[in-house]
Amino acid sequence: MEHVLIVEDQASELRVVADLAASLGATRVEGRTSASAAILYLQSALEGKTPIPDVMVVDLDLGYESGFELLRFWHGNARLAKSRLVVWTIMGPEQQEICQLFKVDAVISKAEGVAALKRAIETRARAAS
DSSP states (O other), X not given: OOEEEEEOXXXXXXXXXXXXXXXXXXXXXXXXXXXXXXXHHHHHHHTTSSOOOSEEEEOSEETTEETHHHHHHHHTOGGGGGSEEEEEEOOOHHHHHHHHHTTOSEEEEGGGOHHHHHHHHHHHHHHHO
């Protein structure tokens, strides 16, 4: 795993995930605080201007925006399929069901903690290799 894109609106949680990704060997860690900013980044990657991330960690509750817009964009672009998508969010059964419909690689509740997120990133990073 070289490149991780984190989509999280809370600065403290973005830092936790960035530090975790770096500790797992990520050489490039990008952070975006909204789905629209992440989509712009991925559009740039699809145009070859920036690299497509190996792993994306996405919070679905982005304050004024929904991470589901990003899931739709990711799911609708076959070239992004090489990016493993890990959803790390506060969620209920409806959100889990939607993530299954979008074929998200892993869904981790924030209540499960950083250790569960670490296992999911490690697993997804190996799958992306």
